[in-house]
Amino acid sequence: MPKLLALAGGAALAGCQWLVWCYAPEEATLGLMQKIFYVHLPLAWWALISFFVVFLGSLAVLARRSEAADRLCAAAAEVGVLFSGLTLLTGMIWARRSWGVWWTWDPRLSTALVMWFIYAAYLLLRGLDMAPERRRTVCAVVGVAAFLDVPLVFVSARIWRSIHPAVFASRGGGLEPEMKLTAVACVAAMGLFWAALVWLRKRQLDLAARLEAADADED
Amino acid sequence: MDTLYWLLAANAVVWIGFGAYLAFLAGRERALALRLARWERSARG
Amino acid sequence: MPEDAAIALEGVSKRFGAARVLRKVDASFPAGAVTLVIGGNGAGKSTLLKIMAGLSRPSSGRLARGAGADGGEARLGYVGHATFLYPGLTALENLAFWRTAHRLPLDGAALLALLARVGLAAHAHERARVFSRGMAQRLNLARVLMLAPDILLLDEPMTGLDAPSRELLRREIAAARAAGACVALVSHDLEGDGPLADRVLALASGAVAYEGPAAAFFARAGEGPCCA
Amino acid sequence: MLRLSLAIARKDLVLTLVRGNGLVQALLLGLLLLFVFSLAQAPGEKVGPQAAAAMFWLASAFSQVLIFNRLYDVEEANGARLGLALLPAPVQGVWLGKLAAGLVLLLLAQAVFLPAALVFLGQDLVAHPFTGLAILALVDAGMCALGSLLGALAQGQSGRESLLGVVLFPLLTPLLLAGIGVGAQCLGAPAPDGPAAWLRLAAAFDAVFLGVGLVLFGFIYPGED
Numbered sequence: 001m002p003k004l005l006a007l008a009g010g011a012a013l014a015g016c017q018w019l020v021w022c023y024a025p026e027e028a029t030l031g032l033m034q035k036i037f038y039v040h041l042p043l044a045w046w047a048l049i050s051f052f053v054v055f056l057g058s059l060a061v062l063a064r065r066s067e068a069a070d071r072l073c074a075a076a077a078e079v080g081v082l083f084s085g086l087t088l089l090t091g092m093i094w095a096r097r098s099w100g101v102w103w104t105w106d107p108r109l110s111t112a113l114v115m116w117f118i119y120a121a122y123l124l125l126r127g128l129d130m131a132p133e134r135r136r137t138v139c140a141v142v143g144v145a146a147f148l149d150v151p152l153v154f155v156s157a158r159i160w161r162s163i164h165p166a167v168f169a170s171r172g173g174g175l176e177p178e179m180k181l182t183a184v185a186c187v188a189a190m191g192l193f194w195a196a197l198v199w200l201r202k203r204q205l206d207l208a209a210r211l212e213a214a215d216a217d218e219d
Numbered sequence: 220m221d222t223l224y225w226l227l228a229a230n231a232v233v234w235i236g237f238g239a240y241l242a243f244l245a246g247r248e249r250a251l252a253l254r255l256a257r258w259e260r261s262a263r264g
Numbered sequence: 265m266p267e268d269a270a271i272a273l274e275g276v277s278k279r280f281g282a283a284r285v286l287r288k289v290d291a292s293f294p295a296g297a298v299t300l301v302i303g304g305n306g307a308g309k310s311t312l313l314k315i316m317a318g319l320s321r322p323s324s325g326r327l328a329r330g331a332g333a334d335g336g337e338a339r340l341g342y343v344g345h346a347t348f349l350y351p352g353l354t355a356l357e358n359l360a361f362w363r364t365a366h367r368l369p370l371d372g373a374a375l376l377a378l379l380a381r382v383g384l385a386a387h388a389h390e391r392a393r394v395f396s397r398g399m400a401q402r403l404n405l406a407r408v409l410m411l412a413p414d415i416l417l418l419d420e421p422m423t424g425l426d427a428p429s430r431e432l433l434r435r436e437i438a439a440a441r442a443a444g445a446c447v448a449l450v451s452h453d454l455e456g457d458g459p460l461a462d463r464v465l466a467l468a469s470g471a472v473a474y475e476g477p478a479a480a481f482f483a484r485a486g487e488g489p490c491c492a
Numbered sequence: 493m494l495r496l497s498l499a500i501a502r503k504d505l506v507l508t509l510v511r512g513n514g515l516v517q518a519l520l521l522g523l524l525l526l527f528v529f530s531l532a533q534a535p536g537e538k539v540g541p542q543a544a545a546a547m548f549w550l551a552s553a554f555s556q557v558l559i560f561n562r563l564y565d566v567e568e569a570n571g572a573r574l575g576l577a578l579l580p581a582p583v584q585g586v587w588l589g590k591l592a593a594g595l596v597l598l599l600l601a602q603a604v605f606l607p608a609a610l611v612f613l614g615q616d617l618v619a620h621p622f623t624g625l626a627i628l629a630l631v632d633a634g635m636c637a638l639g640s641l642l643g644a645l646a647q648g649q650s651g652r653e654s655l656l657g658v659v660l661f662p663l664l665t666p667l668l669l670a671g672i673g674v675g676a677q678c679l680g681a682p683a684p685d686g687p688a689a690w691l692r693l694a695a696a697f698d699a700v701f702l703g704v705g706l707v708l709f710g711f712i713y714p715g716e717d
Contacts, residue, residue, distance in 0.1 A: 032222045036229045043233070062711055079240075086236045093229040097222065117662035124658060128649060132281060134715055138645050141708045142659060145641070148704060149663050152697050156666035159689045160673065197240065204247050211254055214262075215282060319574055342578055346571025350503070352511035357503075364499040365579050391511070392570075400570075 006200065009193030016182070016189045024182040036094045038182055042190030044087040044112060050080025050194070051119060051147055058143030061136055070136045071209065073143055074126055075201035077119055079194060084116045107157040114153045118146045269330060270295040270338060270415050270446030271316055276325035278311055278470075285311045287471045288325070295330065295414070298437060298447040298460050300478065303467035309450045310345070312467065313419045316448065317342045332414040333444060341413030343421045347404040351393035355384055355403050358392055362407050375410070382406045382432065397424035402432070409436060416440050416447045422457070434460060458482060493585040500589025504563055505596060515597055518558040522551035522605050530612040544613040545675030548605055549631075549668050555601045556594070556635055557657045560643030563590045563597075567714075568647065577714040587709040591640040598632055618680040623687050627674040630694035634667045634701055641705040644713040670694040 020038045053076040060069035091109055096102050103109075122142050130138065269292035278286040286308045293299050293316075301309050314320040315327060317340060332338040349358050359375050379388050382402040392400060401424055408416065418437070422430050437460055441447055448465075451457040464481040466474040474481055508514035529547045533539045539547075567573040576586055609615060617624075642660050646652040661668075670690040677683040 032226060035226060039230065039233050062708070082236060082240050086233050089232045089236070090229045093225055093232065097225040114662050114665045121659045121662060125655075128655075130649070134712075137711045141641070141645065141712050144708060145638070145663060145701070145704050148700055149666070152666040152693065152700065155696075156669045156693055159685075159693060160669050193237075197244075200244055204244070204251060207251050207255070211251070211258055212282075214258060317578060319577055337580065339580075340578055342574075344571065344574065346574065348572045348575035349570045350507060350566065350572060351569055352507045352566075353503070357506075361499060361503050362575065365496050365576070365581070367495060367580060 001199075003196075003200075005192060006196035009189065009191075009196045012185075012189035012192050016186045019182040019185055024179050025176060033094060033097050036090055038186045039190075040087060040090045040094065041183060042187040043083045043090065044108070045187055046190055046194040047080050047083035047087055047112070047115070048150075050076045050083060050198070051115060051150065053198070054080065054119070054122075054143045055147035058140035058147075061140035062144070065136075067136065067209065068206070070139070071205040072198075072202055073139065074205055075198045077122055077126070077143075078201060079197045081116060081119045081123060082197075083194070084112050084119070087112050088116060105157070105161045107154055107161070110157040110160075111150065111154045114157075115146075115150060118149065122146060268294045268296075269328075271330065271448075272328045273312075273316070274326040274328070276312075276315060276322045276327065278308070278315065278320065279323045285470050286315075286322070287469075289467075289470075289472055291465050291472060291475055293415075293446050293448055294463070295446045296441060296444045297462040298441050298449055299463040299465055300454075300457060300461035301448055301450045301465045301467070302452070302454065303473075306469075307467040308470040309467055310419050313342070313344070313417050313448060313450060316415075317417050329415070338414040339411055340415050340417070341408035341411050342417045342419075343404055343408055344419045345423075347392075347400045348407065349392040349395075349400055349403060352391060354389050354391050355379060355395075356388045358403065359407055359410060363410060366411055368411070378406050378410050379403075381409075383429075398426055398429050401425055402429055405433060405436065409440075412443075413440070414445055416445050418447065418449045420450050420452070422451065422453060430456065493581050493588070496579065496581040496585035497589035497592060500586060501592040501596070504566060504590065504593035507566055508562065508593070508597060512562075514559070514562040515600060518555035518562075518597070518601050519604055521558065522555045522601060523608055525551045525554060526605065526608050526612050533614070539613045539615070540676075541615060541679030541681040542672065542676040544609055544615045544679055545672045545681075547613065548602075548609045548675060549671045551605045551609075552598065552602055552632075552671075553635070553661060553664060553668065554657075555605075556598055556639050557653060557660060559594050559597045559601070560590070560636075560639040561646070561653055561656060563594055563640075564643045564647040573647075573714045582710070583713055584706055584709050586713060587640050587644070587705055590643065591636045591705070594636045594639055594643075595632055598636060602628070602632075615679045618678060623674060623691075624678045626691060627671060627678075627687065627694060630691065630698055631667050631671040634694060634698045635664060637698065637701040637705045638663060641701070641709055641712075644709065667694060667697050670697075 016038070020035055024035070024038070026032060026034075054073045057069040057073035057076065060066045061073065088109070091112070092102050095104055095109075122139065125142060126135065126139055128135070272292040273289050276286055276289045277284070289308075289312065301312065303309050311320065315322050318327075319342070329338050348362070350361070353361065356372075356375060356379065359378070360370060360372075363370055363375070376385065376388060379385050382405055384399065384402055384406070387395070387399065392403065395403065401421065405421070416437070421433055425433065434457070437447055437449065441462075449457060449460070458478070461478040463476065464474060464478045465472065466481070474484075526547055529543075530539070532543070567576065576583065579585075610617060638660065642656055642663075646656040646659070649655055670693050673690045674687045677687055
């Protein structure tokens with residue numbers, strides 16, 4: 001089932017490539033380069049959703065001591081770090097081409113970077129050698145604190161450079177219908193792919209946990 | 220064509236990233252399959 | 265749980281990852297009695313006491329505690345392998361901290377008297393850092409006694425104590441029992457601590473091997489090789 | 493709970509300031525950071541107010557990691573952590589006590605870092621005493637709320653200093669930005685919008701993480717051994 005989902009996601013992403021390259025018109029001011037947007041935006045969104053899933057899973061771990069929720073957190077955090085890392089890289093390439101700099105203190109870009117740091121540390125914490133029960137609660141606490149930090153990071157980054165032109169916001173309203181359709185399709189396709197990745201990883205972790213338990217029962 | 224070059228680089232980065240994670244998943248899958256096989260052997264015999 | 269039990273365990277199991285330390289332990293510890301907990305190394309004695317103290321959560325099963333002497337929650341005294349002492353604080357400061365932390369009124373003269381009771385009057389203003397193992401254990405004992413516990417959990421408290429200190433500890437255990445406390449004492453020294461015991465709980469690889477009156481246990485143990 | 497917090501804070505301050513040398517390491521590290529950064533100014537040049545404020549908060553952040561590691565390390569020597577678990581009071585009292593002790597220690601450290609930053613980095617304090625104190629209090633409170641929560645989480649781990657830093661610093665980003673933003677204004681950087689937005693942000697951070705600490709601390713402390 002998850003493999004089917006992965007295939008569907010892959011196919012959908014491939015289909016979106018056609019939309020991106022042949023269907024959506026070229027942006028007037030930003031030119032061809034704007035087409036990165038169709039990968040960049042879905043990556044960012046699904047990274048944020050991953051972290052939200054980590055938050056919800058962490059709450060479930062704390063409230064119900066659920067081990068399955070903990071494994072879901074692990075899977076979602078890994079995919080989230082991957083997606084936000086790719087968001088950063090595509091964003092940097094875009095920035096280099098469009099504005100001539102690799103990095104600029106845009107609120108969204110900075111928030112993505114700080115989130116990447118936070119959840120990379122979260123994954124580091126997961127890899128530590130701790131008693132399983134302790135690791136679950138420790139990671140859940142960090143998972144909750146990390147997500148609550150996100151809006152604060154975003155607001156602070158915005159105050160930090162309050163004079164920065166709102167590059168993204170101004171274009172959000174000005175998308176042509178074809179572009180909007182393409183963007184929505186890309187987000188949906190990326191969502192399928194994201195779900196497949198998280199599902200695959202979660203299933204692996206479930207299997208590993210079952211094997212662990214089976215080993216324990218033998219003694 | 221300079222823009223296209225940048226565009227290709229960005230897409231390449233994305234697919235390399237996905238590929239790396241999928242490779243990681245595949246590696247884990249293989250390790251798990253090995254462990255499962257070993258466990259089944261020991262459980263039967 | 266039985267009427268007179270100050271603390272009771274129902275089907276308590278504990279596992280650490282792959283290892284099963286306790287298997288479905290049912291036991292009750294009556295008030296006003298000393299229960300000797302025995303068993304070989306790794307039988308699960310320390311884990312059992314930690315679960316009774318609430319320091320460790322059982323993987324399954326239930327733990328019930330009776331009310332304290334004053335009708336409120338039972339006051340708990342626990343002596344484990346660690347002494348809970350801050351090396352940088354003096355003996356008196358250590359006692360004062362734990363007393364305040366337990367929300368009990370502070371009385372310097374009473375604390376000094378307590379230190380005298382455990383033979384540390386001359387060392388009241390020395391830091392715990394310089395104490396020998398035996399002295400630290402006696403200070404630890406004073407820390408527990410000043411709480412006037414309803415339930416006294418002692419995990420091999422005799423380790424590292426010289427003969428007079430052991431006698432002191434045994435006297436205090438007897439006094440606590442007389443005052444109506446429930447005492448659980450983990451020990452390897454059946455000869456020395458056996459006479460104190462009213463009841464015996466013997467564990468073997470995490471399961472109960474014997475639970476009942478001490479007299480019956482020692483009568484049985486006298487016949488064959490000791491099951492501890 | 494407040495009595496427990498007070499007892500713990502008092503005990504920790506005695507152990508750190510009177511009987512130990514806990515703050516010396518934090519102070520030296522912070523001063524070294526400030527000194528090394530002063531090398532960034534070319535002869536005859538001055539570091540900008542924003543860079544100076546950033547260095548001040550960086551020194552504070554690093555010493556905070558050492559402070560909270562030390563505060564939770566104190567409980568490990570003879571297993572006193574388990575003793576705290578046996579107390580009849582809610583364990584959040586420990587969090588609050590460590591928070592208070594950490595706050596005092598951090599303020600003491602900053603009392604050294606502030607003049608050091610002014611001297612090493614050649615800054616002049618432009619008169620904004622009230623704003624400066626307000627942002628100092630707000631940022632320190634937030635740093636200690638989070639430090640007290642995460643310090644408990646790192647205890648018992650190998651390499652816990654760097655672990656605590658790696659987990660703590662990104663979470664502290666909004667606060668550090670607020671501290672640097674207002675700090676730069678206090679050192680004379682032009683500020684068309686004033687410090688109000690930063691103060692509000694720092695207050696919001698404090699509210700969120702005081703709540704988070706209060707609710708979540710019980711889950712990770714004292715933990716089993």
